Amino acid sequence: MSLALFLTFLTFSVGMKVYKRANLPVFLDSLRDGRFHYFLFGLFLSVSLQSDEHLSAFIEGLRYTLVGVGLVWFGFQTGLDFEIRRIRRYPGSDTISQFVQTLASLLIVAILVWAAEPLLISHLGLGGNIQMVALVLGTFATSLRIPELIFYRGRKAFAGHAHLVNPACLILFAFIFPFIGEEAVIQMGPISFIGYTSIFTLLVVLGFLLGIVLDFVFHVHKEALKCAYLCLCVIAVVGGPSLQLQIPGLVIGFVGGAWLINTSVQRRTILELSESIGAAVEPIFFGLLGSLLAQHVVSPTFPFQETMIFAILFFMLRGSIKTLCLLIGRYISPMNRPWTDLTAMAWRPLGALSAAVLLQGLYVGIDFTNHALISGALITIFLTQALPVFVTRGTFQASRNHRPSS
C-alpha cells in the first residue's frame, strides 16, 4: 500500500504541473468532465489494496452501502430537472416528440438486449433476469450527460430539450419496474405490498416522503453546510429501505426531487446547493465504481475481448437507434435542422446518471457475476464522452463556460 500511495502522490504532483501547463485535447477534457480520472483513481486504489483482505472486506461493505445511497442522490438530482413550470413553456409537440423518442429508443434497445440473452449469458457472465437487464440497459442507453450544450463551427446547435430526456427515462423506468421486479411481494414491517399498484405506490410514497423532509430541512436550516449534511443524511435514511427491499432508489430520489422543485419556494437555493453537493458526490461515486470493478477486472478469467466487443457494439447500436428515433420524432415535431445537427443530437454522450442506472441493476436483483456487462457499458460511457462530434477545442471550452457548475 505504501508503494501504491507513494506512486499515486508522485503521479498526482506531476499531473498537476502537466495539466496546468498543457492544453488537454478536447476528448481528454471531455473525459475529465465525465470524472474518468476519479474512476481510474478508484480502480488503482482498490487494486493496490486487494492484497489486504481485512481492508478489502471493509471497503466491500462500505462501498455497497454508499453506492446504494448515491443512487438516490442521482435520482434526486434528475428529479430537480423535472420542473413542470419550465416544461410547460415548450411547445407540446416538442415535449411529446422527446418523450416518444425516449420511449422508442428504450423499447428498441430493451428488445435487442432481450434477443441477445444467450450471448450475454454465455460471453459476459450474466446470471439471468433478462427482463430487468433489458430495462436497465434500455434506460441506460437512452440517458444523457446533462448539462450538455452542443457547439460546432462556432455556433450553438439545437440541443433538442436534452434536459427532458433523463426525467423521461426515469419515469419510464418507474412505470415498467413493478411489472418485472424480482420481488412480487415486498414486506415493510407489518405492511405488505403486493402487485404492481402497491409497489408503484410504495415508490411514489417514499419519494414524496423524501421530498417533504428535504423541504423541511431547507426551510429550517439556513447554513449551507448543515443543510447539505442533513440532506445527505435524509437521503441515506431513504436509501436504506431501498437497499433492503431491492427497489430502485433512483426512482425514489427522482420522485422526491420532482416533488421538491415543483412545490418549494426556495428553488434557487435548492438548485445551487444540489449543484455543489453533486460536485462532491459524483467524484466519490465514480471512485467507488472504479473500486467495484477492480477485483473483477484484474482477474485472469475476465473476458476482456468480449467486453470490448460489447462496448463498441453497444456504442454503435445506441447512436444508430437514437438517430432512428430522432427521425421518428421529426414527424411529431418537425425540426428544420441540418443533418449534422441531428447527428450531433443523436450521438450525445452518456453521463453520471447513465452509470447510476447501470449500478441500479446491482440492487434490483440482477446477477452480473463477473461484472463484465457493467465494465462493457462503462466503456461505452467513456467512448461516448471521448467522441464530441464536430467539436473543436475552442467551441468545447465555450460550451463549458455556459455550464452552471464547474
Next chain:
Amino acid sequence: MGILAILSVILADFAERSGFPAFIGALLAGLLMGPTGLFSEAAIESVHILSEIALVWVGLYLGASVTPSLISDRRYLVPSIITVMGATLVSFFAFVYGFGFAPEDALRLGLLASVSAPILMLRSLSKQVEALSFSLLTSGLGLLFLGIVLNLQSTRVHTISLELFLGIGSWLIGVEVVNRCLQRIRTDWGRFFLFGTVTLIVFLASKRYGISALLLSSVSGLLLSLRREHPDASRILGRLSQLLAPFIIAEFAVNLIPSDLGSLAGRPFTILLAFALCVGLGKSAGLFLSSRLSAGPPGAYHTVLPQGILSAGLFIPLLPIGILPVPTQSFEIAFVLVCGAGISLFTLPFRILGGGGLIGPIQRPPEDDKPHRSGGFGLK
C-alpha cells in the same frame, strides 16, 4: 446511520440552545437509539466504521488548528502545558494510590483527563476565540504526549524495512502534496473534497498499519499546519467537524444501554463514580494550577473544563479492560455520563452566574449568520 446522524445533530442543537454542551444532546441521541432495536450487529459495525472516519476528520481539524502562531504565543502555550501536566499528574496519583492501577495504565488515563477539551463546542459561541485557542492547544499537546506514551508503551517491534521508509516517505510527500493543493485550490468545495480524500487515505493507512486513526490524522494535520498556516483549512475542517461530532458521540453511546436493564442492578456504581470523578478532578486540578501559575486567557478555564468529543474517541482504546470488578459496559455508562455530562453540569452554575443564562440562542460568529444565497455554495 442516517437516523442516528440526524437525531444527534438535532438533539445536540437543542442541548446547546438550552445552555448545555452539545455533547449531552448527542449522548442522549445515542442512548435513545440504542434500545430501539434498529441496530443489528452488522449495522453497528458499519456505523462504527463511518464514525471512525468521522473521527479522522476531527483529528485533522485538531492538528490543522494547532498553528505555529498559536504554539509560539506564550499566553496559550504555558497555560496549556501546565494544564496537561497538572491534569495528568493529579489523575495519575489518584489512580495509582486510590485504585491501585499499574503506573502505565494510570499514566494513560491521566493523559485522557487532559486531552478532552471541548474543541468543537466553543466554535459556536461568540467571544470565545481565546477559549477555543486554549482548548485546541491543550487537546493538541495532550494528544501528542499521549501518542508518545502509547508508542513507548507499545510492545510491537518496528523493524526497519523498505516498506517503513516508503510509508514514512509517502506520508511526508502526501502532506506536501496537500499543502501545495491547498495553495492552488481557490474554492471551499475544492478544499473540502481534498480533505475528504486525505481523511479516507489516512483512515485506510491507519487500518493497514495498525496505528490509531485519531493520532495519525492529528499528527498529519499538525505537520500540514507546521509546513504552512492555512486558516481556511481550520475553518472548513471545523465546520464539518461540528456536524460530525454529534454523530461520533451518538454512535459511541448506542451500545451503552444493555438490552437487559436488570443486569445493571446491584453494580458497584460508587466505584465507577469515584473513578470517573478522578478524571474530572485531574482536569480541574490542571486548570486550577494553570490559572494560578500562568497568565492565561481570562474566563477561558471554566469553558474548557467539560469533556469533549475526544473522550469518546479515545476512551475505548485506552481503558484497561478488566481492571475493575465490573463489566466494561456499565463502566462506560458511568464514565461518559458523569465525566462528560456531570462536569458540564457542575460548571453550569458558574456560567449562569457569569451571565451565560440557562436557555438562550446560540451566539454565532458573524460569518455564520448570513444565509448563503448568493452564487455557488457559499461555505465562506
